[in-house]
Amino acid sequence: MLQGTLDLLILRTLIFGAQHGQGIARAIQQTSDEELLVEHGALYPALQRLEERGWISAKWGTSTNNRKARFYTLTSAGRKQLVKETSKWNRLTAAIGRILESEEG
Amino acid sequence: MFRRARKASDFGAEIAAHIELETERLKEQGLCDEAARTEARRRFGNVTRVQERFYESSRWPGWDHFGQDLRYAARMLRKSPGFAAIAVLTIALGIGATTAIFSVVDATLLHPLPYPHPEQLVNVVDDLPGVGAQDVGMSVPEWRDFQRSGIFEYVTPAGGGDVNLTGSSQPTRILFAAVAPNYFAMLGAEPKLGRSFNPEDTTPGFTLEVLISDRLWRGSFASDPHILGKNIRLDNDLYQIIGVMPASFRDPGQTSAQRSTELWAGTGFAGPPAPEPLRASHFLAPIYARIKPGLTIKEAQSRLDAMVAALQKEYPQDYPLQSAWRVRLVPLKQTVVGDVRESLILLLGAVGLVLLIGCVNVANLLLARASARGREMAIRQALGAERRRLAWQLLTEGLLLSLVGGIVGLAMLFCAKGLLLQIVPDSLPRLNEVTINMPVLLFAFGATVIAGAIFGLVPALHAGRGNLTYMLKQEGRGSSASGEQARTRRALVVTEFALSLVLMIAAGLLLRSFADLLNAQLGYDPRNVMAVRTWLPIPNDPATDIYRTPPQQAPFLREVLRRGRTLPGVEEIAVGDLAALPLGHGRGDLNSFPFIVEGHETSNNEAPLVDASIVTPGYFHLLGMTLLRGRLFGEADDENAPGVAVINEAFARAHWPNENPVGQHIKLPTPGNRSPREWITVVGVIADARTETLADSSAPQLYLSLYQRTAKDWAVFLRGRLDAVTIPAQLRQQVQSVNPELPVFGAQTLDDVLSASLSQRRFSMEIVGLFALTALLLAGMGIYGVISYIVSERTHEIGIRLALGAQSPTIFRMVLRQGLGLALAGAAFGLVGALIVAHLMAGVLYGVRPTDPVTFVGVALLLIGVALLACYIPARRAIRVDPLVALRYE
Numbered sequence: 002m003l004q005g006t007l008d009l010l011i012l013r014t015l016i017f018g019a020q021h022g023q024g025i026a027r028a029i030q031q032t033s034d035e036e037l038l039v040e041h042g043a044l045y046p047a048l049q050r051l052e053e054r055g056w057i058s059a060k061w062g063t064s065t066n067n068r069k070a071r072f073y074t075l076t077s078a079g080r081k082q083l084v085k086e087t088s089k090w091n092r093l094t095a096a097i098g099r100i101l102e103s104e105e106g
Numbered sequence: 107m108f109r110r111a112r113k114a115s116d117f118g119a120e121i122a123a124h125i126e127l128e129t130e131r132l133k134e135q136g137l138c139d140e141a142a143r144t145e146a147r148r149r150f151g152n153v154t155r156v157q158e159r160f161y162e163s164s165r166w167p168g169w170d171h172f173g174q175d176l177r178y179a180a181r182m183l184r185k186s187p188g189f190a191a192i193a194v195l196t197i198a199l200g201i202g203a204t205t206a207i208f209s210v211v212d213a214t215l216l217h218p219l220p221y222p223h224p225e226q227l228v229n230v231v232d233d234l235p236g237v238g239a240q241d242v243g244m245s246v247p248e249w250r251d252f253q254r255s256g257i258f259e260y261v262t263p264a265g266g267g268d269v270n271l272t273g274s275s276q277p278t279r280i281l282f283a284a285v286a287p288n289y290f291a292m293l294g295a296e297p298k299l300g301r302s303f304n305p306e307d308t309t310p311g312f313t314l315e316v317l318i319s320d321r322l323w324r325g326s327f328a329s330d331p332h333i334l335g336k337n338i339r340l341d342n343d344l345y346q347i348i349g350v351m352p353a354s355f356r357d358p359g360q361t362s363a364q365r366s367t368e369l370w371a372g373t374g375f376a377g378p379p380a381p382e383p384l385r386a387s388h389f390l391a392p393i394y395a396r397i398k399p400g401l402t403i404k405e406a407q408s409r410l411d412a413m414v415a416a417l418q419k420e421y422p423q424d425y426p427l428q429s430a431w432r433v434r435l436v437p438l439k440q441t442v443v444g445d446v447r448e449s450l451i452l453l454l455g456a457v458g459l460v461l462l463i464g465c466v467n468v469a470n471l472l473l474a475r476a477s478a479r480g481r482e483m484a485i486r487q488a489l490g491a492e493r494r495r496l497a498w499q500l501l502t503e504g505l506l507l508s509l510v511g512g513i514v515g516l517a518m519l520f521c522a523k524g525l526l527l528q529i530v531p532d533s534l535p536r537l538n539e540v541t542i543n544m545p546v547l548l549f550a551f552g553a554t555v556i557a558g559a560i561f562g563l564v565p566a567l568h569a570g571r572g573n574l575t576y577m578l579k580q581e582g583r584g585s586s587a588s589g590e591q592a593r594t595r596r597a598l599v600v601t602e603f604a605l606s607l608v609l610m611i612a613a614g615l616l617l618r619s620f621a622d623l624l625n626a627q628l629g630y631d632p633r634n635v636m637a638v639r640t641w642l643p644i645p646n647d648p649a650t651d652i653y654r655t656p657p658q659q660a661p662f663l664r665e666v667l668r669r670g671r672t673l674p675g676v677e678e679i680a681v682g683d684l685a686a687l688p689l690g691h692g693r694g695d696l697n698s699f700p701f702i703v704e705g706h707e708t709s710n711n712e713a714p715l716v717d718a719s720i721v722t723p724g725y726f727h728l729l730g731m732t733l734l735r736g737r738l739f740g741e742a743d744d745e746n747a748p749g750v751a752v753i754n755e756a757f758a759r760a761h762w763p764n765e766n767p768v769g770q771h772i773k774l775p776t777p778g779n780r781s782p783r784e785w786i787t788v789v790g791v792i793a794d795a796r797t798e799t800l801a802d803s804s805a806p807q808l809y810l811s812l813y814q815r816t817a818k819d820w821a822v823f824l825r826g827r828l829d830a831v832t833i834p835a836q837l838r839q840q841v842q843s844v845n846p847e848l849p850v851f852g853a854q855t856l857d858d859v860l861s862a863s864l865s866q867r868r869f870s871m872e873i874v875g876l877f878a879l880t881a882l883l884l885a886g887m888g889i890y891g892v893i894s895y896i897v898s899e900r901t902h903e904i905g906i907r908l909a910l911g912a913q914s915p916t917i918f919r920m921v922l923r924q925g926l927g928l929a930l931a932g933a934a935f936g937l938v939g940a941l942i943v944a945h946l947m948a949g950v951l952y953g954v955r956p957t958d959p960v961t962f963v964g965v966a967l968l969l970i971g972v973a974l975l976a977c978y979i980p981a982r983r984a985i986r987v988d989p990l991v992a993l994r995y996e
Contacts, residue, residue: 022120023127041128042151045121046159049112053163068127071120 007039007047009090012075012083015057021070022048048073056082117160121153171495175502182503183510189475190507193468196884197511197557200461202518203877205542205550206526207457209519211450212545218442220356222294223396227358227438228403230261230393236430239715243391246375246383248417252395252433255413257406259398260292260305263375263390266364267819270643270849271326272339278326279641279849282340282369283357287313289370292396293358299323300334300349303372310377311646316345320353322368341643342650342847345371358394358442379646385424394438407435448949449870452612455943456877459609461557463881466602467888469561470595472504474895476565477591497566504562505555512554516542530869564594592899595892596928602888603932604939606881607969611940613878614961615951616871622953623864629795629803630688631730632856636828637687637821638837639852644818656745659816662844667722669840670822673833677826678728683817686719686809688729688797690821690859701808703761704771704785716757717798718774718808720817725809726752726792728825736768736790744813749786755794757806767791774810786810800863801952830855870950882972885932890976893925897980904984905992914985921984925977926970933966940965 014020014028025048026041051057056079062072075083128146133139147153183190219227230252233240244252244263253261266283283289288305296302297317307313316338318327327333336347357367375390376383397406414433418425425431476483483496519526519542568591642653653659663681670679684690699718723739734755743750751772758767771785798805822837834853841850897904904917944956954961 021123021127023124023131026124026128027131040151041124041149042153042156045117045124045156046163049117049160049163064127066127066130068123068130069119070123070127 006090007043008051009083009086010037010039011044011047011051011073012056012079012086015073015075015079016083019062019072019074021062021064021072023070024064025073051079054082055079114157114161118157121150121156125150171498172502175499176506178499179503179506183506186475189471190510193471193507194511194514196464196468197508197554198514198518199880200464200515200557201508201512201550201553202515202522204454204457204461204553205516205546206519206522207450207453208549209542209546210530211454212543212549213541214446215443215450216545218439219358220354221358223399224439225437226259226397226399227293228395228397228406228435229438229441230395231434231436232388232391233432233434234429235432236426236428237714241391242715243388244393245385245388246380246390247385248433249375249390249393251413251417252410255410257398257401257409257413259396260288261393261395262286262289262292263393264289265391266359266367268641269340269369270342270641270847271369272342279851280322280368281364281366282316282371283359283364283367284312284371284373284375286374287372289372289394290317292394294396295351295355297349298352299331300347302349307372308374308376309372311373311379312343312345313372313374314343314345315348315372316340317349317351317370318347319351319355319366319368321366323350340369340371341645343646358438379644379648385421392441395435397435403435403437410435446866449866452870452947452950453873456609456612456874459605460877460880460884461553462560463602463605463609463884465557465560466598466605467884468504468507469564470598470602470888470891472500472507472561472565473568473591473595473598474891476500476568500566501559501562504566505558508554508558508561511557512550515554516547516550564598568594592896595895599885599888599892599928600932600935602885603929603969603973604935606878606885607933607936607965608939608943609874609878609881610965610969611936611961612943612947613871613875614965615944615947615954615956615958616867616874618954618958618961619950619952620864620867620871623800623867626796626800626803626953628688628800628860629731629793630797632688632860634825634828635729635856636824636830636833637690637852637854637856637859638824638834638850639684640820640822640841640848640850642818642820642848653816653818656814656816660745660813663722663812665844666822666841667724669844670824670837673824673836673840675827675829675833676824678724678824680722680724680728680823681812682719682721682725682821682823683812684819684821685717686721686725686823687821687859688795688856689800689863690854690856699774699808702773704773706761714761716806716808718810720810720812720815722812725823728823731795732793734791734793735766736788738790738792739809739811743789743811747814749784749814750789750811751786752790752792752809753788754792754807756804757808758791760806772808800860867950882969885969886972886976889925889928889973890979892928893921893977894980894983896924897921897984900984901987901992904987905989908987909989909993917985917987918981921981922974922977925973925981929970929973932973933969936969937962937966 010029011025014025014032020028022044023041026039026044029037029039048057048059052059052073056076057073058076059071059073061069064070125143125146128149129139129142132142132145137145150156218224221227230244231241232244232248234242249261249263252258262285264283264285266281268279269282271278271280285303287303287307290296290302291305298320300317302317303313303315318333323329323333327336330336333347333350338345338347351370356365357370359365359367373380381387381389397403401409410433414431418427418431486496487493523542642659643651645651648654653662666681667679670676700715701718703714721739723741723743726733726738736752738752739750753767761767762770767788768790770788772788773785792809794803795807796803797807822841824833824837830853834850837853838850841848907917908914940962941957944951944958948956
């Protein structure tokens with residue numbers, strides 16, 4: 002996975018509300034139609050990093066099936082970052098797409 | 107913000123929660139419990155790796171490592187207490203001694219002046235280089251000119267001496283300073299009780315107001331809180347106490363005696379008893395001044411030079427061009443510190459070298475341990491430890507050692523502080539203020555860290571350099587792989603030898619200087635001689651002085667001599683002024699007189715100066731001085747006879763190089779009286795003697811008769827089988843039975859005076875010698891360690907050699923040769939270093955050249971001898987190697 006892509010996916014996933022790590026992993030997997038297989042372990046250092054940067058905040062809570070889990074929420078700084086990252090990603094994919102098309106054509 | 111705010115356990119709990127949730131989800135999808143758990147774990151990946159990444163992302167992994175290293179180092183040191191004790195002790199001694207010397211340097215060299223803005227304080231010194239005279243003193247008109255010049259905030263003459271104090275609990279002899287009324291304003295010092303002088307006071311003569319020291323206030327006035335306004339008598343004159351200075355105040359004098367001045371009397375140096383304020387009457391000295399704020403000493407000096415040039419033009423008759431009048435500004439710090447500076451820097455350098463040698467030794471020990479621990483290091487490396495991490499761990503061990511050593515060293519210093527102050531000579535300025543304060547502690551800490559870094563770095567740099575496979579294979583020994591380590595150890599021993607050679611040569615040169623001084627031909631015999639002092643008062647009104655003229659003084663003098671001669675054990679007796687006390691009159695005394703030689707008449711301002719002593723006829727014989735030409739004073743040269751003088755050879759050489767000095771005439775202006783007296787005839791020449799300093803016998807000296815000239819500061823000289831305990835009291839009784847008002851004090855043997863004049867040199871020599879011996883011992887231990895190590899390392903090889911038929915002496919020589927090689931290399935480097943150091947030391951040497959071949963060769967041989975001795979034991983061990991055992995060894 003591209004550097005920084007995981008961060009973007011996490012932020013994007015959290016836009017729908019608070020979620021714990023396992024939930025985020027599952028969501029990424031499901032939303033991408035099982036295309037993106039995230040090694041769950043890699044998720045946690047990324048979450049830790051985002052939390053340190055202040056883009057997400059975390060709190061221990063109880064999951065739907067009554068288990069303790071650490072829930073992450075997007076902060077306003079995180080929301081701004083998401084917008085920035087998304088547009089950057091779009092520009093990047095568009096650019097890559099153009100290059101690929103021109104080669105094919 | 108606080109990245110470390112989250113604990114690893116919290117992170118771990120989150121991971122556990124994740125796996126639980128995932129397991130549950132998988133179970134919902136139909137997997138059995140076991141399979142779900144395994145699948146959840148598989149999907150998560152490497153839990154430990156994730157935890158490590160969390161750990162590494164925390165802010166201070168280095169800090170954590172440091173803590174681990176520290177705990178590990180402490181454990182290692184506890185496990186080898188012998189090694190730890192030796193290393194800690196070496197460092198403790200080094201740090202303790204270095205800090206001790208630094209505390210003295212800090213108090214004396216770095217903070218010599220306890221006054222505000224000390225950088226503005228200077229001594230103003232009048233020189234007449236044209237007539238070869240320095241520090242001739244200033245005249246009152248010059249003082250006034252300088253005061254008005256705009257260069258100085260204050261210009262303050264001060265003079266001093268001792269005086270009879272009555273009106274306190276006990277009549278005492280105290281040190282006092284006669285100072286201009288702006289003295290305390292100039293220093294920026296305030297009394298703790300009362301007030302200081304009014305700086306604008308222009309009362310003629312003495313202001314009759316005095317300030318006293320805290321010590322005098324406590325000692326003689328029982329800390330009387332109502333002391334202000336109290337009347338006291340000084341040399342029978344009445345004064346009033348207006349203030350008490352705080353205990354922390356020190357007079358900025360040059361000698362330790364002056365620095366413990368106990369009373370300050372204000373005077374404008376004008377009006378009786380001061381001499382007429384003539385431009386040519388240079389009687390004010392020393393002169394202190396505070397430069398105007400914003401001016402540097404250099405700027406002040408150049409403005410002063412311009413002013414001096416202008417004054418010379420304005421008063422050509424007072425400042426003849428030949429005398430080349432100059433006025434110098436000397437930073438007060440410099441005059442206070444004086445010649446102590448050189449010795450102290452020498453000591454600090456010496457103690458620094460000892461510390462360095464100690465470090466090298468500990469580095470050597472650590473390196474030996476590191477190589478013994480080579481296997482441990484190799485295993486840790488094989489398990490994935492980074493080299494950097496191993497190096498840090500060894501460095502941490504070094505730092506821990508040095509920190510413990512530093513603390514022990516400081517503790518030893520605290521305990522031994524009293525002892526330290528005892529061996530330091532009194533002549534050090536501000537000695538009583540030597541304390542272990544913040545800067546000293548910081549210095550100790552800095553020295554500790556640097557020392558730790560020095561000896562910790564050596565093994566650290568070698569950590570993990572070896573060949574892993576080889577080291578691991580080496581059964582338990584795991585060391586010899588590192589030829590580089592062995593090279594480093596040899597280099598360290600060579601360094602040690604070089605450093606100790608430098609110290610030993612410094613000590614050797616000092617020792618030879620000292621021995622030369624002790625054996626110097628004094629030119630007089632100090633044995634069995636005692637000097638006891640008395641003081642004839644100088645009342646402010648000369649008319650009341652009962653000993654004002656030689657005829658008034660002579661009967662009293664004869665009576666003292668007659669009565670003194672009757673005391674038990676006294677074989678000879680003589681009286682002189684303080685200047686006649688060999689080596690005992692200090693530098694600060696103004697016993698230089700201008701004089702005029704018949705046939706080379708000059709005005710007073712151009713007159714050459716000479717140190718003059720005033721003595722009775724018996725003085726020369728009593729001290730065993732040798733008459734070379736003419737005759738000595740006789741009883742006939744009394745107050746009614748024509749003036750006579752005896753000179754020394756140096757004086758004769760200087761003024762009558764090609765003539766017979768006997769029969770020549772000179773004139774001396776009487777102090778305080780400008781018109782010269784009648785011609786005095788030189789009647790005899792005595793051999794040069796070391797009366798001024800031990801190091802110099804060639805100072806011109808002039809002796810005048812006490813029957814023909816008055817003196818106030820008397821020293822009574824007694825020779826014979828004297829009882830040093832009872833004689834002072836017996837003499838006091840005799841003197842006071844003639845005049846009960848006179849104090850009799852300061853009894854000492856000439857041997858004591860001589861020994862005191864050497865105290866500072868003795869101190870430097872003893873301390874540097876002690877350091878040098880320590881260094882020698884450390885170097886010997888160092889070479890012993892390395893050679894033993896080499897021998898044990900080569901046991902196998904030696905065994906083979908012996909088995910193949912090598913003879914014991916061959917092996918013995920082989921081992922010694924290795925040690926000798928190291929010692930020679932060290933000696934070669936050391937000699938180069940010593941040459942440099944010896945040249946820097948030239949100022950403190952006497953009688954030996956800085957390149958003295960005897961010292962250099964002798965010390966080098968001594969060092970090589972010690973090296974051979976240190977190698978002897980391992981060499982013996984080498985030839986006792988049993989080939990069978992050695993060969994089976996591996």
